[in-house]
Amino acid sequence: MEPSPMARQLQKTRLMMYATFGVTEALGVVAVFLVLNWVVHSLGGFAWDGSSQQFNWHPFLMVTAFAFLMGNSLVLYRVFYFLDKKVAKVAHSAIHTASLVCIMLALYAVIDNHNQSNTNNMYSLHSWIGMTTCVLFFLQLVFGFAAYLVPQFPESIKANMMPIHRFMGTLIFCMGIASIISGITEKAIFTYAGEYQHLPGWSVEANLLGLAVALYAVGIGILVTNPSFSREDNIAQMWENLND
Ligand code: HEM
Numbered sequence: 261m262e263p264s265p266m267a268r269q270l271q272k273t274r275l276m277m278y279a280t281f282g283v284t285e286a287l288g289v290v291a292v293f294l295v296l297n298w299v300v301h302s303l304g305g306f307a308w309d310g311s312s313q314q315f316n317w318h319p320f321l322m323v324t325a326f327a328f329l330m331g332n333s334l335v336l337y338r339v340f341y342f343l344d345k346k347v348a349k350v351a352h353s354a355i356h357t358a359s360l361v362c363i364m365l366a367l368y369a370v371i372d373n374h375n376q377s378n379t380n381n382m383y384s385l386h387s388w389i390g391m392t393t394c395v396l397f398f399l400q401l402v403f404g405f406a407a408y409l410v411p412q413f414p415e416s417i418k419a420n421m422m423p424i425h426r427f428m429g430t431l432i433f434c435m436g437i438a439s440i441i442s443g444i445t446e447k448a449i450f451t452y453a454g455e456y457q458h459l460p461g462w463s464v465e466a467n468l469l470g471l472a473v474a475l476y477a478v479g480i481g482i483l484v485t486n487p488s489f490s491r492e493d494n495i496a497q498m499w500e501n502l503n504d
Protein backbone atom coordinates (compact mmCIF):
# COMPACT_ATOMS: atom_id res chain seq x y z
CA MET A 261 0.00 0.00 0.00
CA GLU A 262 1.18 3.56 -0.79
CA PRO A 263 2.41 5.43 2.32
CA SER A 264 0.11 8.30 3.33
CA PRO A 265 1.26 11.89 2.53
CA MET A 266 1.72 12.38 6.28
CA ALA A 267 3.99 9.30 6.52
CA ARG A 268 5.96 10.50 3.49
CA GLN A 269 6.46 13.93 5.06
CA LEU A 270 7.63 12.33 8.30
CA GLN A 271 10.04 10.07 6.41
CA LYS A 272 11.51 13.13 4.67
CA THR A 273 12.00 14.84 8.04
CA ARG A 274 13.80 11.81 9.42
CA LEU A 275 16.04 11.64 6.35
CA MET A 276 16.94 15.31 6.89
CA MET A 277 17.70 14.56 10.53
CA TYR A 278 20.12 11.76 9.65
CA ALA A 279 21.76 13.80 6.87
CA THR A 280 22.32 16.65 9.37
CA PHE A 281 23.62 14.17 11.92
CA GLY A 282 26.06 12.61 9.39
CA VAL A 283 27.56 15.99 8.41
CA THR A 284 27.70 17.09 12.07
CA GLU A 285 29.44 13.88 13.19
CA ALA A 286 32.01 14.26 10.40
CA LEU A 287 32.72 17.84 11.56
CA GLY A 288 33.07 16.63 15.17
CA VAL A 289 35.60 13.96 14.15
CA VAL A 290 37.51 16.55 12.07
CA ALA A 291 37.58 18.92 15.10
CA VAL A 292 39.03 16.23 17.40
CA PHE A 293 41.59 15.30 14.71
CA LEU A 294 42.57 18.96 14.18
CA VAL A 295 43.06 19.69 17.89
CA LEU A 296 45.18 16.56 18.30
CA ASN A 297 47.27 17.36 15.24
CA TRP A 298 47.72 21.01 16.30
CA VAL A 299 48.76 20.11 19.85
CA VAL A 300 51.17 17.36 18.74
CA HIS A 301 52.78 19.12 15.77
CA SER A 302 52.69 22.80 16.70
CA LEU A 303 52.48 23.00 20.51
CA GLY A 304 55.01 20.27 21.43
CA GLY A 305 52.85 17.23 22.28
CA PHE A 306 51.72 15.87 25.65
CA ALA A 307 53.34 15.41 29.08
CA TRP A 308 52.13 15.39 32.72
CA ASP A 309 54.92 17.25 34.51
CA GLY A 310 53.61 20.80 35.02
CA SER A 311 55.22 21.98 31.74
CA SER A 312 53.57 23.65 28.75
CA GLN A 313 53.15 20.13 27.34
CA GLN A 314 50.94 19.45 30.33
CA PHE A 315 48.90 22.53 29.38
CA ASN A 316 48.33 20.83 25.99
CA TRP A 317 45.93 18.35 27.59
CA HIS A 318 43.68 21.36 28.30
CA PRO A 319 42.60 22.15 24.69
CA PHE A 320 42.48 18.49 23.68
CA LEU A 321 40.32 17.40 26.64
CA MET A 322 38.09 20.50 26.50
CA VAL A 323 37.34 20.07 22.76
CA THR A 324 36.64 16.36 23.36
CA ALA A 325 34.39 17.04 26.38
CA PHE A 326 32.54 20.27 25.61
CA ALA A 327 32.17 19.80 21.85
CA PHE A 328 32.35 16.13 20.83
CA LEU A 329 31.02 14.24 23.87
CA MET A 330 28.49 16.85 25.01
CA GLY A 331 27.14 17.43 21.49
CA ASN A 332 26.54 13.71 21.01
CA SER A 333 24.91 13.37 24.40
CA LEU A 334 22.54 16.26 23.60
CA VAL A 335 21.29 14.79 20.32
CA LEU A 336 21.09 11.13 21.27
CA TYR A 337 17.44 11.25 22.47
CA ARG A 338 16.50 12.41 18.97
CA VAL A 339 18.87 10.51 16.70
CA PHE A 340 18.45 7.24 18.63
CA TYR A 341 14.74 7.80 19.34
CA PHE A 342 14.12 4.05 18.89
CA LEU A 343 16.13 3.24 22.05
CA ASP A 344 14.24 2.53 25.24
CA LYS A 345 13.93 5.85 27.15
CA LYS A 346 15.77 4.37 30.18
CA VAL A 347 18.68 3.20 28.02
CA ALA A 348 18.88 6.64 26.39
CA LYS A 349 18.86 8.28 29.82
CA VAL A 350 21.70 6.09 31.08
CA ALA A 351 23.72 6.78 27.90
CA HIS A 352 23.04 10.56 28.21
CA SER A 353 24.19 10.52 31.86
CA ALA A 354 27.21 8.28 31.20
CA ILE A 355 28.49 10.50 28.37
CA HIS A 356 28.06 13.61 30.56
CA THR A 357 29.96 11.86 33.36
CA ALA A 358 32.79 11.05 30.92
CA SER A 359 32.76 14.77 29.96
CA LEU A 360 33.02 15.69 33.64
CA VAL A 361 36.17 13.55 34.04
CA CYS A 362 37.76 15.18 30.95
CA ILE A 363 36.82 18.67 32.21
CA MET A 364 38.32 18.09 35.68
CA LEU A 365 41.57 16.80 34.12
CA ALA A 366 41.62 19.71 31.63
CA LEU A 367 41.22 22.28 34.43
CA TYR A 368 43.86 20.59 36.58
CA ALA A 369 46.26 20.51 33.59
CA VAL A 370 46.16 24.30 33.11
CA ILE A 371 45.92 25.38 36.78
CA ASP A 372 48.85 23.15 37.81
CA ASN A 373 50.85 24.36 34.82
CA HIS A 374 50.18 27.99 35.87
CA ASN A 375 51.10 27.29 39.50
CA GLN A 376 54.34 25.55 38.57
CA SER A 377 55.39 28.35 36.20
CA ASN A 378 54.35 31.19 38.55
CA THR A 379 51.65 32.39 36.17
CA ASN A 380 48.52 34.00 37.60
CA ASN A 381 45.28 32.06 37.46
CA MET A 382 41.92 33.30 36.20
CA TYR A 383 43.05 36.57 34.64
CA SER A 384 41.66 36.31 31.09
CA LEU A 385 38.14 36.71 29.71
CA HIS A 386 38.54 33.14 28.38
CA SER A 387 39.16 31.78 31.86
CA TRP A 388 36.18 33.70 33.32
CA ILE A 389 33.73 32.51 30.65
CA GLY A 390 35.29 29.02 30.77
CA MET A 391 35.02 28.68 34.55
CA THR A 392 31.41 29.98 34.55
CA THR A 393 30.59 27.35 31.92
CA CYS A 394 32.23 24.58 34.00
CA VAL A 395 30.25 25.60 37.13
CA LEU A 396 26.95 25.68 35.17
CA PHE A 397 27.76 22.28 33.66
CA PHE A 398 28.44 20.85 37.11
CA LEU A 399 25.13 22.22 38.50
CA GLN A 400 23.22 20.87 35.48
CA LEU A 401 24.75 17.44 36.07
CA VAL A 402 23.87 17.45 39.79
CA PHE A 403 20.26 18.62 39.19
CA GLY A 404 19.88 16.26 36.18
CA PHE A 405 21.13 13.35 38.27
CA ALA A 406 18.87 14.18 41.23
CA ALA A 407 15.73 14.81 39.16
CA TYR A 408 15.95 12.08 36.55
CA LEU A 409 17.93 9.26 38.15
CA VAL A 410 16.75 9.37 41.79
CA PRO A 411 13.32 7.64 41.77
CA GLN A 412 12.13 9.39 44.97
CA PHE A 413 12.32 12.83 43.27
CA PRO A 414 8.79 14.41 43.09
CA GLU A 415 7.18 13.81 39.66
CA SER A 416 5.61 17.29 39.45
CA ILE A 417 8.94 19.12 39.91
CA LYS A 418 10.57 16.72 37.45
CA ALA A 419 8.13 17.62 34.66
CA ASN A 420 8.36 21.35 35.39
CA MET A 421 12.15 21.16 35.37
CA MET A 422 12.43 19.63 31.89
CA PRO A 423 12.10 22.90 29.86
CA ILE A 424 14.72 24.48 32.15
CA HIS A 425 16.97 21.41 31.78
CA ARG A 426 16.62 21.60 27.97
CA PHE A 427 17.29 25.35 27.85
CA MET A 428 20.22 25.30 30.29
CA GLY A 429 21.75 22.23 28.60
CA THR A 430 21.72 23.93 25.20
CA LEU A 431 23.04 27.18 26.69
CA ILE A 432 25.91 25.37 28.46
CA PHE A 433 26.85 23.67 25.18
CA CYS A 434 26.90 27.09 23.41
CA MET A 435 28.99 28.62 26.21
CA GLY A 436 31.40 25.69 25.90
CA ILE A 437 31.80 26.48 22.18
CA ALA A 438 32.43 30.18 22.99
CA SER A 439 35.07 29.10 25.55
CA ILE A 440 36.77 26.85 23.01
CA ILE A 441 36.89 29.59 20.36
CA SER A 442 38.21 32.21 22.80
CA GLY A 443 40.77 29.66 24.12
CA ILE A 444 42.06 28.85 20.64
CA THR A 445 42.34 32.58 19.82
CA GLU A 446 44.23 33.27 23.05
CA LYS A 447 46.66 30.36 22.55
CA ALA A 448 47.26 31.28 18.88
CA ILE A 449 48.10 34.88 19.88
CA PHE A 450 50.46 33.63 22.67
CA THR A 451 52.13 31.07 20.37
CA TYR A 452 52.49 32.92 17.08
CA ALA A 453 52.85 36.41 18.67
CA GLY A 454 53.57 39.07 16.00
CA GLU A 455 53.63 36.40 13.27
CA TYR A 456 49.90 35.55 13.58
CA GLN A 457 48.93 38.33 11.15
CA HIS A 458 51.02 36.58 8.45
CA LEU A 459 49.15 33.28 9.05
CA PRO A 460 52.13 30.92 9.63
CA GLY A 461 51.26 27.29 8.73
CA TRP A 462 50.03 25.99 12.06
CA SER A 463 47.96 29.09 12.79
CA VAL A 464 45.83 28.16 9.76
CA GLU A 465 45.18 24.81 11.45
CA ALA A 466 44.19 26.60 14.68
CA ASN A 467 41.73 28.77 12.72
CA LEU A 468 40.35 25.72 10.88
CA LEU A 469 39.90 23.99 14.24
CA GLY A 470 37.80 26.90 15.51
CA LEU A 471 35.77 26.88 12.28
CA ALA A 472 35.14 23.11 12.49
CA VAL A 473 34.00 23.47 16.12
CA ALA A 474 31.67 26.35 15.21
CA LEU A 475 30.11 24.45 12.27
CA TYR A 476 29.76 21.32 14.41
CA ALA A 477 27.90 23.43 16.98
CA VAL A 478 25.54 24.71 14.27
CA GLY A 479 24.70 21.09 13.37
CA ILE A 480 24.13 20.13 17.02
CA GLY A 481 22.05 23.30 17.47
CA ILE A 482 19.79 22.38 14.52
CA LEU A 483 19.41 18.78 15.74
CA VAL A 484 18.54 19.72 19.31
CA THR A 485 16.19 22.65 18.60
CA ASN A 486 14.24 21.63 15.46
CA PRO A 487 10.82 20.66 16.88
CA SER A 488 10.17 18.11 14.12
CA PHE A 489 13.35 16.18 15.11
CA SER A 490 12.09 15.70 18.67
CA ARG A 491 11.88 12.23 20.18
CA GLU A 492 8.08 12.57 20.46
CA ASP A 493 7.70 13.34 16.73
CA ASN A 494 10.01 10.50 15.75
CA ILE A 495 8.08 8.05 17.89
CA ALA A 496 4.82 9.32 16.33
CA GLN A 497 6.37 8.70 12.92
CA MET A 498 7.35 5.17 13.89
CA TRP A 499 3.69 4.43 14.78
CA GLU A 500 2.48 6.07 11.57
CA ASN A 501 4.78 3.81 9.52
CA LEU A 502 3.66 0.70 11.42
CA ASN A 503 0.01 1.53 10.73
CA ASP A 504 0.58 2.04 6.97
C1 HEM B 1 35.06 24.68 26.88
C2 HEM B 1 36.34 24.72 26.76
C3 HEM B 1 37.27 25.42 27.70
C4 HEM B 1 37.08 25.82 28.99
C5 HEM B 1 35.84 25.63 29.84
C6 HEM B 1 38.31 26.44 29.45
C7 HEM B 1 38.53 26.96 30.71
C8 HEM B 1 39.70 27.57 31.13
C9 HEM B 1 39.94 28.09 32.45
C10 HEM B 1 38.95 28.08 33.60
C11 HEM B 1 41.21 28.58 32.46
C12 HEM B 1 41.90 29.26 33.64
C13 HEM B 1 42.84 28.37 34.34
C14 HEM B 1 43.72 29.13 35.30
O1 HEM B 1 43.35 30.23 35.69
O2 HEM B 1 44.78 28.63 35.64
C15 HEM B 1 41.75 28.39 31.15
C16 HEM B 1 43.00 28.79 30.76
C17 HEM B 1 43.48 28.73 29.48
N1 HEM B 1 42.85 28.12 28.41
FE1 HEM B 1 41.04 27.27 28.42
N2 HEM B 1 39.21 26.41 28.40
C18 HEM B 1 38.61 25.78 27.32
C19 HEM B 1 39.16 25.51 26.11
C20 HEM B 1 40.37 25.97 25.70
C21 HEM B 1 40.95 25.75 24.40
C22 HEM B 1 40.33 24.93 23.25
C23 HEM B 1 42.13 26.40 24.38
C24 HEM B 1 43.05 26.45 23.17
C25 HEM B 1 44.26 26.23 23.21
C26 HEM B 1 42.33 27.03 25.66
C27 HEM B 1 43.40 27.83 26.03
C28 HEM B 1 43.65 28.32 27.29
C29 HEM B 1 44.81 29.08 27.66
C30 HEM B 1 45.92 29.55 26.71
C31 HEM B 1 44.71 29.31 29.04
C32 HEM B 1 45.76 30.04 29.90
C33 HEM B 1 45.51 31.49 29.97
C34 HEM B 1 44.27 31.85 30.77
O3 HEM B 1 44.22 31.63 31.99
O4 HEM B 1 43.34 32.32 30.13
N3 HEM B 1 41.24 26.75 26.45
N4 HEM B 1 40.82 27.78 30.35
Ligand code: HEM
Binds near residue numbers: 428490
Ligand atom coordinates in the same frame (compact mmCIF):
# COMPACT_ATOMS: atom_id res chain seq x y z
C1 HEM C 1 22.95 12.72 35.16
C2 HEM C 1 22.62 13.83 34.58
C3 HEM C 1 21.48 14.01 33.60
C4 HEM C 1 20.29 13.30 33.49
C5 HEM C 1 19.82 12.14 34.31
C6 HEM C 1 19.56 13.89 32.38
C7 HEM C 1 18.33 13.50 31.92
C8 HEM C 1 17.64 13.97 30.85
C9 HEM C 1 16.33 13.55 30.42
C10 HEM C 1 15.47 12.49 31.09
C11 HEM C 1 16.02 14.26 29.31
C12 HEM C 1 14.68 14.18 28.56
C13 HEM C 1 14.73 13.62 27.19
C14 HEM C 1 13.34 13.58 26.58
O1 HEM C 1 12.36 13.88 27.24
O2 HEM C 1 13.23 13.20 25.40
C15 HEM C 1 17.13 15.14 29.04
C16 HEM C 1 17.17 16.00 27.97
C17 HEM C 1 18.20 16.89 27.75
N1 HEM C 1 19.35 17.04 28.51
FE1 HEM C 1 19.83 15.99 30.18
N2 HEM C 1 20.31 14.92 31.84
C18 HEM C 1 21.49 15.02 32.57
C19 HEM C 1 22.51 15.90 32.36
C20 HEM C 1 22.55 16.82 31.34
C21 HEM C 1 23.62 17.76 31.11
C22 HEM C 1 24.90 17.87 31.94
C23 HEM C 1 23.29 18.49 29.98
C24 HEM C 1 24.04 19.57 29.27
C25 HEM C 1 25.10 20.16 29.67
C26 HEM C 1 21.99 18.03 29.53
C27 HEM C 1 21.30 18.52 28.44
C28 HEM C 1 20.09 18.06 27.97
C29 HEM C 1 19.39 18.59 26.80
C30 HEM C 1 19.83 19.73 25.89
C31 HEM C 1 18.21 17.84 26.66
C32 HEM C 1 17.13 17.99 25.56
C33 HEM C 1 17.32 16.93 24.50
C34 HEM C 1 16.22 16.95 23.42
O3 HEM C 1 15.42 17.88 23.40
O4 HEM C 1 16.22 16.04 22.58
N3 HEM C 1 21.58 17.01 30.37
N4 HEM C 1 18.10 14.95 29.99
